[in-house]
Amino acid sequence: MxxxxxxxxxxxxxxxxxxxxxxxxxxxxxxxxxxxxxxxxxxxxxxxxxxxxxxxxxxxxxxxxxxxxxxxxxxxxxxxxxxxxxxxxxxxxxxxxxxxxRAEMREDLFLPERQYWGSELQLPKMPFEEIISNDESAYKWLCTLKKVGIVLLTGAATTQGELIKLGNRIGFLRLTFYGPTWQVQDKADANNVAYTTGKLCFHTDYPVLQHPPGVQFLHCIKQTAAGGESEVVDGFHVANKLKKQNPQAYQILSSTAVDYTDVGVDYCDFAVQCKQRIIDVDSRGQAVRINYNNATRDTVFDIPVEKVRSFYKALKEFDDLLNSTEHKFTYKLKPGDIVTFDNWRVLHGRQSYQSGSEVTRHLEGAYADWDVVMSRLRILRKKVLKRD
Ligand SMILES: C[N+](C)(C)CCCC(=O)O
Ligand SMILES: O=C(O)CCC(=O)C(=O)O
Ligand SMILES: [Fe+2]
Ligand SMILES: [Zn+2]
Structure with a gap:
């Protein structure tokens, strides 16, 4: 044998x-x-x-x-x-x-294969209940999350707590200053732009953390009638496009350290500062993490004055590509939907919606680290394929 x-x-x-x-x-x-x-x-x-x-x-x-x-x-x-x-x-x-x-072992351990996508994305969908109760389904969920970068789970309850279940399914969630899970809804004196009714342009969450959360979960509990649509874009695919279209802009975004800031109170009080390159690349120049949230990009910008304008021009070119109809995919979450996505790769945004005296839109959010997700994937693979 x-x-x-x-x-x-x-x-x-x-x-x-x-x-x-x-x-x-x-x-x-x-x-x-x-x-x-x-x-x-x-x-x-x-x-x-x-x-x-x-x-x-x-x-x-x-x-x-x-x-x-x-x-x-x-x-x-x-x-x-x-x-x-x-x-x-x-x-x-x-x-x-x-x-x-070595290449075979590398693929086996890290599943580096990616499927790039644009507006033609067929959003992968799986029933929430199935991935909770069935190992084969959970394995398929995590493989698709790694390869495509986004999977929609459907049919969850429309009450808080479903993400805790999802966290237990993989191991544990990532705690941040916004709590173990967090409530995306319009709030008075919002400590984050996400907690308003305003439009959120394409961003990755939490680039102000030195190790931004690898995976994000957003559970729709309540959805507003008009507005509030979600948008996603494949950041690695767009980064590749930028590299071809304007290598110099790519060079600037993958080498300039941008200051991020987040100061306030939530789970506890916080004053977080970090420097991140907007496109993080590996030793071969391949994008491995996008760190881009325009809301938390600091007013402090620690680069030589003569480099500032070319940085803005480079970022504008990247942002334009992210927003092009060719690249972005729009959908609307329904109550009971949980979108799970690669927060290092997929940028997300939402349309604005009307504010009112009562809450018309409510998402519960949570983060997980890729280490935890990949660990669960390997264990499920061993169980499902009965190997090793
Ligand atoms: C949604 N929330 C408030 C937990 C984080 C938003 C992302 C960010 O500030 O980078
Ligand atoms: O409200 C949404 O659809 C997205 C919220 C979001 O991006 C966030 O909370 O970081
Ligand atoms: Fe976000
Ligand atoms: Zn020995």
């Missing part, structure tokens, strides 16, 4: 071990890495699946004294100090250093 090992040999003066598989493919392993990852009870704590070996006890110049193949299923290595290590074929195969094997 599993691929066996045909041959094992040492090369480069004992610094590498080469394994030849039954299909004649080969994998090379540096001895320092092999010694570092010895799976014996002295070097590895099984119950924690963690390394016991101290780095100070690792000789980074270590070479093999002896290597042997046992039954095509594992190799054993004797080190110069007579310590011995065993490595199973399947364990080694997964950890092969080839470009392809």
């Amino acid at each position: 599993d691929l066996g090992i045909q041959k094992v040999e040492v090369f480069d003066a004992g610094h590498f071990v080469r394994v030849e598989w039954e299909d004649r493919n080969k994998s090379c392993y540096p001895c320092v890495w092999l010694r570092d990852n010895c799976q014996c009870p002295h070097c590895f704590l099984r119950s924690a699946r963690a390394r016991r070996l101290l780095f100070e006890d690792l000789d980074v110049n270590i070479v093999v004294k002896e290597v042997a193949l046992a039954d095509r299923k594992k190799i054993s290595i004797t080190w110069p100090d007579e310590h011995t290590s065993e490595y199973e074929a399947e364990w080694l195969k997964k950890r092969c250093f080839s470009e392809e094997a």
Whole structure:
């Protein structure tokens, strides 16, 4: 069933071990890495699946004294100090250093695949009850959330508390200064522009936090008759467009640190300040997080005066692209709907609506971290696909 090992040999003066598989493919392993990852009870704590070996006890110049193949299923290595290590074929195969094997492992662990979208988005929808009670549905929900960036859950109750259930389903919610969950409705002396009846232009939530919430949930409890429509746009897709259309604007937005501020009282009193680039990129220049909320962008702007105007021009170009009819998707939440979306990728907004003496529109909101969501996804995948 599993691929066996045909041959094992040492090369480069004992610094590498080469394994030849039954299909004649080969994998090379540096001895320092092999010694570092010895799976014996002295070097590895099984119950924690963690390394016991101290780095100070690792000789980074270590070479093999002896290597042997046992039954095509594992190799054993004797080190110069007579310590011995065993490595199973399947364990080694997964950890092969080839470009392809590493890419496969990377995809398996992090699910980096993205489906970009614009106004043609077919908003993915799933029944709330199903993802609460069924593991396969919950797995599908989280996979789609990762890949597309947005999923609408339908048929929740129209009372507060449904997001607590959703939080328990994944593990736990992210607490912020606005509370464990928060009520989006028109409030007197609003401590946030979201708590008015005004239009909210495209934004990501909470760029003022150094680690902005990865995932956002908005549960519609009450919806107003006129206005209050929701808008979403794929920020990564638009960032790619900007990079093509105006590389210089992309360069400015992905390198300029913008000041954000949020001061007030809610769950407790707060005075938060942060610097964020509006388009955060990885080492290859790919957008990995959008940090953009025009409401909390500080009046303080800590950049050289001669750079200010070109920053504004660059941001205008990005904002225009976000708002183009080609890119944005408009819908209206109904009571019982819960929109779940990637707050690092999808920007959201809402149309204004009429204020009145009573509350005509009420959403309950909450955040989760991607670490928690991805953790639940991996556990559900293992259960559903019965693997590993
Ligand atoms: C909705 N609320 C008030 C919890 C946060 C709004 C987003 C922000 O201020 O960045
Ligand atoms: O009211 C809405 O539809 C969205 C609210 C929002 O964006 C927020 O609370 O941050
Ligand atoms: Fe928001
Ligand atoms: Zn060991």
